[in-house]
Amino acid sequence: MSIKSSAITPEKVYKRRRVLMAAGAGVLGVPLINKAYGLFQDKQEVEAPFPQVVSLPGEKNQPLIPTPYETITTYNNYYEFGVGKDDPSKAAKTLTTSPWSVDIGGEGSDKPGRYDIADIKGESAIENHIYRFRCVEAWSMVIPWNGIKLSDVIKFALPNSKAKYVRFTTINDPQQMPNAGWAGGPYVEGLTIEEAMNPLTLLSTGIYDKPLEQQNGAPIRLVVPWKYGFKYAKSIVKIELVEKMPKNTWWLQNKREYGFYANVNPQFSHPRWTQATERVIGELGRKPTLLYNGYAQEVAHLYPDLDNRLYFY
Amino acid sequence: MGLRWLPLATQRHLMNTGLCLLLILGSFEAIMGPDLVSNLRDFTGTYGAYLLVASLLFTPLSHRFKWVKRNLWMRRNIGVWGFIYAAAHLVIWIVLEFYFDWALMLDEIKGNLFILLGIFAFFLLVPMALTSNNRAVKFLSFRKWQLLHCLTYLAIPSVIAHHFMAQKTAESEPLFMGLVLILVFIWRYRHVH
Structure with missing residues (x-):
């Protein structure tokens, strides 16, 4: 499998290419699209600005080419700012992300308190990770995240024996978010403590070495690369270590279509669409979806039963 | 509309040109976005649904408004363009979304009511689009033609249900179109009785 597209393309070239892609689609017919698309590609391979941290067995020499920054910052799901993909990038500037503090607590924490984001970041080193990003809507990107390990923050909160799950809460302020409370309250997500302690799990503070934009969940958002994108709680104001499994927003919205674990698995389809393949944003065609989004080596041990649908929606 | 002084044929051409331009410009804008596939798919689907619902409004409104x-001739053009948008929507789905991967498409369709409804509606629209010309009316006789075109009352609700079910959450737009449809049906019922 080859990964095409270049990471950094001048906007003009990028837009012109779209027209060519469409023209190609219309005129040449589909079998030729990929060929035509290849011809229009900029040939220079952009050096990945980030170290590859995680790769796939057998695919170690295939670097992930990050999606262009412009795409990552204009194609977003952030319902508090509107349900269209381009709504958040237009509307989210109204969110003030500095100063920002995060409440850390819950019955599982022996050191609860309100912490300034600088203190949280200051406790641990910023890491760079290029991860695949797979949305439950069957599209994907590759994102070069900057962030800290969630496990560092949890250790900082001194977890006790009651810390079985971690509950994340997104800011929900009608003053700053035009569609706040769309789900009847703040956006809530959750992980098991084992998932939260996994070294892949990040609290991201930036993309491409730039501070997160509001539409991407500034100033701090969750990153769990083996799960569907809705698990990545954005603009987090509260992190709680709890004993009971948190009821996450999309699960509450539609229990048939969204669950708690939401691990990527091509074998288990969403009730309304197949998860076997995905559309790579900015490219034509589809590519096969990987079990645990390609991170099986790192996380498969967390889920003893591969046939249990509970884990995969 | 202040275009009464224009010959009817010219008015008709203007309208067709306008709806064609809308399709081209809308597609152009969709292509400029980060995800051209879903943009094109959603633009053609949504505007096709608008046009089809609009075509149903002509009969009830003609009883109220002289204009x-x-x-009334516009109804045919709007309906046919609604079909063209729907056809573009289907082609985009087959070509750009699934790349002619029929097995994968089948996998997606299987047990998936919202896609089935969309396909069902499209197949109902085909005979109506094909007979949207004066020759077909004459060939079929008006009564048979009219009977055939009653299929809209099955096809367009299916389109709106398809649109509604395609959303992740209950969205106001398809709900509003559903409401408009219900009003049309109430009017129809009361008009017949």
Whole structure:
């Protein structure tokens, strides 16, 4: 499998290419699209600005080419700012992300308190990770995240024996978010403590070495690369270590279509669409979806039963 | 509309050109976005649904408004363009979304009511689009033609259900179109009785 597209393309070239892609689609017919698309590609391979941290067995020499920054910052799901993909990038500037503090607590924490984001970041080193990003809507990107390990923050909160799950809460302020409370309250997500302690799990503070934009969940958002994108709680104001499994927003919205674990698995389809393949944003065609989004080596041990649908929606 | 002084044929051409331009410009804008596939798919689907619902409004409104009655001919053009948008929507789905991967498409369709409804509606629209010309009316006789075109009352609700079910959450737009449809049906019922 080859990964095409270049990471950094001048906007003009990028837009012109779209027209060519469409023209190609219309005129040449589909079998030729990929060929035509290849011809229009900029040939220079952009050096990945980030170290590859995680790769796939057998695919170690295939670097992930990050999606262009412009795409990552204009194609977003952030319902508090509107349900269209381009709504958040237009509307989210109204969110003030500095100063920002995060409440850390819950019955599982022996050191609860309100912490300034600088203190949280200051406790641990910023890491760079290029991860695949797979949305439950069957599209994907590759994102070069900057962030800290969630496990560092949890250790900082001194977890006790009651810390079985971690509950994340997104800011929900009608003053700053035009569609706040769309789900009847703040956006809530959750992980098991084992998932939260996994070294892949990040609290991201930036993309491409730039501070997160509001539409991407500034100033701090969750990153769990083996799960569907809705698990990545954005603009987090509260992190709680709890004993009971948190009821996450999309699960509450539609229990048939969204669950708690939401691990990527091509074998288990969403009730309304197949998860076997995905559309790579900015490219034509589809590519096969990987079990645990390609991170099986790192996380498969967390889920003893591969046939249990509970884990995969 | 202040275009009454123009010959009818010219008015018709203007309208067709306008709806064609909308399709081209809308597609162009969709292509400029980060995800051209879903943008094109959603633009053609949504605007096709608008046009089809609009085509149903002509009959009830013509009883209330003289302007609509005078321009009843527009219904055919709007309906046919609604079909063209729907056809573009289907082609985009087959070509750009699935790349002619029929097995994968089948996998997606299987047990998936919202896609089935969309396909069902499209197949109902085909005979109506094909007979949207004066020759077909003559060939079929008006009564048979009219009977055939009653299929809209099955096809367009299916389109709106398809649109509604395609959303992740209950969205106001398809709900509003559903409401409009219900009003049309109430009017129809009361008009017949």
